[in-house]
Amino acid sequence: MEQIIPDNRQNQVDDPDKVAEYYRLLTENTVECIWLLDLANRKYKYISPSILSLRGLTMEEAMLEKMEDSLTPESMALVNKLTEERLARYFAGDRSPSVMSGTNDFQQYCRDGSIKDIEISTRYVPNPETGLVDIVGVSRDITVRKRLERKLAGEVAERNRLIEKLRLSEAEQIRLSGELRRQNQKMSAVLGKDELTGLYNRHFFLQRIREEMERSDRYGNPMSIILFDLDHFKKVNDQWGHDVGDRVLQAISSAAMKRIRKPDILSRWGGEEFIVLMPQTGLASASRLAERLRVMMAELLHETAGRVTGSFGVAEHIRNESYEIWFKRVDVALYQAKDGGRNRVAESVSQSCFNPVAIVRYVWNPKWESGNAEIDGEHRRLLDLANALMESAMASLQNETVSQRLEHLLSHIQAHFVHEEGILERAGYLEYHAHATCHSELLQKASLLMNSFKEGSLKATELFSFLTDEVIIGHLLKEDVKYFPL
Numbered sequence: 481m482e483q484i485i486p487d488n489r490q491n492q493v494d495d496p497d498k499v500a501e502y503y504r505l506l507t508e509n510t511v512e513c514i515w516l517l518d519l520a521n522r523k524y525k526y527i528s529p530s531i532l533s534l535r536g537l538t539m540e541e542a543m544l545e546k547m548e549d550s551l552t553p554e555s556m557a558l559v560n561k562l563t564e565e566r567l568a569r570y571f572a573g574d575r576s577p578s579v580m581s582g583t584n585d586f587q588q589y590c591r592d593g594s595i596k597d598i599e600i601s602t603r604y605v606p607n608p609e610t611g612l613v614d615i616v617g618v619s620r621d622i623t624v625r626k627r628l629e630r631k632l633a634g635e636v637a638e639r640n641r642l643i644e645k646l647r648l649s650e651a652e653q654i655r656l657s658g659e660l661r662r663q664n665q666k667m668s669a670v671l672g673k674d675e676l677t678g679l680y681n682r683h684f685f686l687q688r689i690r691e692e693m694e695r696s697d698r699y700g701n702p703m704s705i706i707l708f709d710l711d712h713f714k715k716v717n718d719q720w721g722h723d724v725g726d727r728v729l730q731a732i733s734s735a736a737m738k739r740i741r742k743p744d745i746l747s748r749w750g751g752e753e754f755i756v757l758m759p760q761t762g763l764a765s766a767s768r769l770a771e772r773l774r775v776m777m778a779e780l781l782h783e784t785a786g787r788v789t790g791s792f793g794v795a796e797h798i799r800n801e802s803y804e805i806w807f808k809r810v811d812v813a814l815y816q817a818k819d820g821g822r823n824r825v826a827e828s829v830s831q832s833c834f835n836p837v838a839i840v841r842y843v844w845n846p847k848w849e850s851g852n853a854e855i856d857g858e859h860r861r862l863l864d865l866a867n868a869l870m871e872s873a874m875a876s877l878q879n880e881t882v883s884q885r886l887e888h889l890l891s892h893i894q895a896h897f898v899h900e901e902g903i904l905e906r907a908g909y910l911e912y913h914a915h916a917t918c919h920s921e922l923l924q925k926a927s928l929l930m931n932s933f934k935e936g937s938l939k940a941t942e943l944f945s946f947l948t949d950e951v952i953i954g955h956l957l958k959e960d961v962k963y964f965p966l
Contacts, residue, residue, distance in 0.1 A: 511927055513619040519563075520610035522547060534598075534621055536591030552595060555586035570604065570613065580604050585622065597626035639663050674748040676726055677733035685747035685755060689803065692759050697800055701759070704766035707810045708773065708792040709753035709941070711822040716785050724784050732788070735776055740769065750937060763796035763827060770794050770825045778823060791817040795828035815941050819948075842866050842952060850964045852903060858896045859956060865889040866947050873943055886933060890926050893951065897923070907966050918959050925950060 513534045516525040524543045531542045535550075548556050562584065569579045583601040590596055599620045604613040642663055646656045672684035680688075689705075696703040710716075710732070717725040729752065736754070740746050745757040756773075758766050770792040777790040793813030797806055809828040817826035842863045849856055869885040897919040904912050929946055932938040 511924060511931075515617050515619070517547075517615040517617065518607070518610065519615055520607065520612040525614070531619075534619060535588060535596065550588050552587040552589070555588070558584070558586065566604070567613075585626070588619075596621055597623045635663070677730055677748050679733050679737070679754070680745060680747040682747060682749055685745065685749070685757065688745055689757055692757060693797065693803060693806075696759070696797055700799060702762040702796060704758045704761045704763055704794060704796045705806070705810050706756040706758070706766055706770045706773070706792060706794050707749070707753070707807075707814045708755075708770070708790050709751075709814070710777075711789045711791055711818070713752040713788065716788060720784050724782075728782050728785050728788055731780065731782055732777060732790075735780055736773055739772055739776060744769075750939075753939070753941075763794060766796065767794050767825060767827055774823065774825055789823035791822045792825040793817055793828065794825060811939065811941065815944055818941065818945070842870075842947075848956065850960065851966070855900055855903065855960075858892075858899065859960075862889075862892060862896065862951070865892055866951075870944075870947075883933070886930070890930060893926065894923060904963060904966075907963075909963050909966060911962060915959060915963070918955060922950060922955060 511530060513530045514526075514528040515531075516527075517523070518525055527539050527542045529539055531537055531539060535542070537545070542550075547559070551559060562582065566579050566582065569576075581601070581603045583599065586598050586600055587595050588598050599622045600617055601620075602615050602617045605616055607614045639660070642656060642660045646660065672680055674681045692703055695701070710728070713725065713728075716728060729748075733746075733748070733754070736746055736756075740756060741758075743759050744761075747755050747757075749755045756769070758769070761769075774790060774792055778787065781787055791814060793810045793816070795806060795810035795813055813826045813828040817824045820826065844860050844863055848859065850859075865885065865888060869882065869889050872881045872885055901912070901916050901919065904915060909915065925946065929938065929942070932942065
C-alpha cells in the first residue's frame with residue numbers, strides 16, 4: 481500500500497481540505513484495513529471501512545471494541561510482549577526500523593464467532609500530547625495461506641513421526657516402510673496437484689520442465705510449450721460468481737486432459753492460465769494441438785456461464801536457450817493472441833528476432849485532446865510512464881527498475897485522478913460522482929496489481945491488460961471522453 485502513495489514533495493496539495501479528501505479516498509477504497517490506535521488510551525482513532533469485509537464489523541462497532549476482545553488470548557499475549565519490548569527500546573532512544581515498524585501474524589475474532597489469521601503491519605508515530613506513540617496499522621487476511629501452511633506442516637510432521645518410528649522399531653520396518661511410502665505420496669499430491677482442477681500445479685511443472693530441457697539440449701530433441709488462458713474470465717466471476725467460475729475451470733481442465741497426449745504435461749499455471757509441456761514436439765505439431773484446444777474451448781457449453789473462449793501462445797524450445805527466455809517468448813505470443821482479438825493461437829518468434837520492446841508501445845492520438853491543458857498533459861505523461869514500464873517489464877518483471885517504474889506510474893495515476901476530480905467538480909460536471917467511482921474502482925485494481933507484483937505472481941499479460949483494457953481503453957477512451965464537451 482505504501483508504495484503506490486504519491487510522494488507529497490513532488491505532488492504538493494496546498495488546500496488542507498483537498499489533502500484530507502485525498503487520503504480519505506485512499507484509505508476508504510483500499511483492500512486492506514487501515515487503522516490508527518492511540519496507545520496511551522488504547523483506543524482507535526480511525527478504522528477504514530474495509531473492516532466490514534475483513535471481520536464483519538462496521539467502522540463504528542470496531543472503534544468501540546476493546547483490543548483484548550478482538551484478539552484471541554494467545555494473540556493478545558503476543559501483542560503485549562512485542563509492544564513492551566518495542567516501547568522499551570523506543571524510550572531508550574532506539575529509532576531503528578525494527579523498532580519503528582513491524583509485521584506479525586495474529587488471530588482475530590469475526591462477528592460470526594469465526595477466527596481469521598491476520599497479518600498486521602504497524603508503524604510507530606510519536607504523539608507529543610500523550611508522550612507515547614500512536615500506531616498506524618494495516619491488517620490483511622492471510623487465512624487461506626495459513627491453512628495451506630498448517631496442512632503441509634501436518635503432512636511433514638506425520639512423515640517425520642513415521643521416520644522416527646521406523647528408526648526405533650526394526651520389527652515393524654516392513655509395515656512402516658509401506659505406510660511411509662503412502663504418506664510421501666500424499667505429500668507429493670499436496671505439492672504437485674492443483675486442488676481445484678486436479679491438474680499438476682506450477683511447482684511440479686517447473687521441476688519437470690528443467691529435466692526435459694536438459695534432456696532436449698543433450699540429445700537435440702524438439703520440445704514445445706503452449707501457454708493459454710480464458711478470455712474475459714473476470715466477467716464470468718463478476719457476473720455469475722466464483723462458484724460458477726470454478727466449475728468452468730474444472731470443465732475446461734477435464735476436456736483439455738482428454739485431448740493432450742500421454743507424454744504431455746498439462747498444468748494450471750495460476751488463476752485462469754494453463755500451460756502444456758510437450759516433449760518430442762516441434763512448433764507445427766504444438767500449434768495444431770493448440771488449435772484443437774482452442775476449438776474445444778470455443779465449442780464447450782458451460783451451464784450458466786455459456787461459452788468461454790481462450791487465447792493461446794506457442795513456442796518451441798531453442799537448443800541451449802534459458803527457461804526465462806523461452807517462457808518470455810511464449811508469454812509474448814499469448815499477449816499477441818489477446819491483442820489480435822482473442823480466441824486465437826499465436827506462435828512465438830525465434831529468439832534471434834525477438835524484440836518485445838517493439839511489440840507494445842502506447843502512442844498519443846490528437847483525438848484524445850480534452851480541451852484542458854492540465855488534464856491532457858497528465859494523460860500524455862501517463863502514456864510515457866506506461867511505455868517506460870513496458871520496456872523494463874518485457875526484459876524481466878522481477879527487477880528493481882520495474883518496481884520503481886510501476887510505483888511511479890501508479891502514483892501518477894492516483895495523483896491525476898485527484899487533480900482531475902477537482903477540475904470536474906469545479907466545472908460542475910453532472911457525472912462527477914459516477915466518474916469518481918470509476919477512479920476508486922481502478923485504484924482498487926491497482927492495489928491488487930501491486931500486491932501481485934510484491935508476491936512475484938504478476939504476469940506480463942496482466943500488466944498489459946490493466947494498462948490497455950482498464951486504463952487507456954476502458955477509462956480514458958470510454959469514461960474521460962464523456963466530459964470533453966465541457
